[in-house]
Amino acid sequence: MTKKYIIGVDGGSQSSKVVIFDLDGNVISEGKVNLRPMHTPEPGIVEHPDDDLWDSISQASQQAMEAFAGNKEDIIGIGLCTIRFCRCLLKSDGTLAAPALSWMDARVSKPYEHRNDEVSYVTTTSGYITHRLTGEFKDTAANYQGMWPIDTDTWEWSESQKVFDYYNIPRSMLFDLQYPGTILGNVTMEAAKATGFPAGIPVVATANDKAVEALGSGTLSSSKTLISLGTYIAPMVHGQDNPSHTEHFWTNFSAIPNEYLYEGNGIRRGMWTVSWFKNLFGEEFVQHAKNYGMTAEELLNQEAELVPAGSDGLMTVLDWLAPSEEPYKKGMMIGFDGRHSRAHMYRSILEAIALTMKTNVDRMKEELGITIENLVLTGGGSNGNLMMQIFADVFGLQTSRNVVNGSASLGSAISVAVALGVYNSYEAAILAMVQVEETFHPDEEKHAFYHRMNEEVYQHITAYTDGILKKSYALFHES
Template structure:
């Protein structure tokens, strides 16, 4: 019997990635296409230019299939995962009325504004891309986060049309909702010509990108949390209930039907801060690293490994992107003395991320009345042994990473595999397709030091906020 494959679409904030997996979760080939810079035509407006979300998927698909050495007839399905919190306004024929609103666009935090009669549908990024692939007006129910007329208990639109009208919408403007792991439609001839993906392949519903990532990382137990290292860093844990009016976390739809993903408060410019610091060092540092046969991040990690736990008292506060209700917030580094080098600064950023997330996770787990046994770390930052050990030491429990750290693609493939019957259940698919790479055990001496340090770290902003408010009046 010939080998079978799944094609996974992983549409992120920076790029669109296409990955072909076998049914054991091994990557056969992959390619990506970077997204174009967002348009910022006016304050609060952040848009993906032209038809960039679809165009980038089309380019990445063709590049991936050009590398694929198997028989395209053995590709069983397409799993579709896209960015959450986006909003797409479509004309009656399903084409874009205007560019897709980014999750950073202030309009997505408000009810829809019907600025033209030409707007026939209002949907998510996944709804729009589903239509481009299949011609259908179907979407996963699990990508409707934010301001939508959604009953989160039933995973469906409100039954009362008056409640839908409160969002400036009518029922016929909304897509038909389906559960993760179901077939949304089939690749059309037009979509096949644009992407190279075979016509007639089933296109499968997943969830929002964070929930798909959690599934692909194997974060399915109630005592395991996933920390997703991306531009936005958050922690997630799965559960069966849909709690309301929570304080320290919010309930998101999981990628497993009728389950929920509890998501902590996070860091708005998390791994961005790591990239920022690397870029501050300039081309000469990157050239030095290259001459030594490594990347700038690898050289920084190598240098930071020699720095004592706690970075000799240097602490970094990660408010590099202020929330809308606290515009005075700024990133800070505090505690400099003559011992400190770039390696101390780099390690303090990593420690700041880990300590911030420890506080956020503790708050969530206390409200849930859950005690974690271990954490899974996903994203490119998990490639750093130093970062993995810092997480384990700060949390005081084992930290694990998987063979495939871009786990949204794996989660997308899992949903598709279940939909076409390659596996009977999500648990069975996870067991076959998610593979742990290694686990880091905590050094309890370091854990005790980080606990003492974090008690100070948590109070820094209490002392600096008043100063930053005063400086904001000068520099805003």
């Protein structure tokens, strides 16, 4: 029997990744191209330079196709996943009328302002890339969270003129919506030349990047929580309903039609803080690690494994990027004494990530009225065994890491497998394509300690430090 393959596209915030999978979810080849630095000419303006989103995807596609040793004729489809909360302004022919607006751009959190007469369409990153691949003016409904005139109950454009008036985008400027797991169109000859993809194969709708990551991680149960360890660290739980006016989570579209993903409060600059700390030691430390046959992070993990739970009283507060409504917030380490080393500091950052997520997940599950039985960690932060074990110990739960750790690309491939009838359900596709690499079990003694540390001390630090930070903010930010 001829072996078949699926392409999963993951257009992320930092890079574009294209992975070719077989039907069992094994990685056959892949390509990755980093995005260029954002264009930030003034406060509130954050744009992707030139045509960087498409260029990076087409280059990553070429890499993946060049490394693919199979027959191109056996590739059956493409799943497309891109960054959420962005805005693309297109001319009538579907080309960019202006640089794509990042999710960090202040304009995407406000109603659209029509200031450029060249703009004929207002869409998402997935809508724009869909058009580049297929020539169609279609998009997945599941990437329209934020400032869009969409009815999140029906997954259709709103029927209210008041809603359209508020968002200031006429229906004629919006793409046609489709459910995840449906065919948006087929790869054009022009797109095939730019990417190396086979012309004519179907492009399948997925969802926003977090929802596709959740699908690719296999977390479709309300009892299983996904924690995505990236630049922004977020906890997610799958659900069936669309609740509103929630306090400790918000409701996002799922990658499965008419289902939802509940996303708890996260950590801004989460794994970025780990990288920041590692980079403080410079090239000398990198070389020192190489002398032992390790990366700098591997050496830090090895050293931190020898530090007891709780880092001998050293605790980190992860406010390296303050929220806009609380600009006085700052990151801090508190509790130093003569015992503390770089290993203590490093471990305290990892513990802070796990403890903060424990609090956020607890608040979310209590509001939802659910019980969490398992954790799945994805993203670069889950590659370290120490991080995995700390999460297991802090939560007191079985904690798993999958073989395909950047799971958005696999979620894209799963969407294709279901859309094309390779598997008759998402559950069947996950069973066949998502493979667990390793599972970590909690140390009950450490779990009891972390529970007490979090309840009695860690959660309360900012109640005591916010006052002095507000005073210091006023001092250091005087005009």
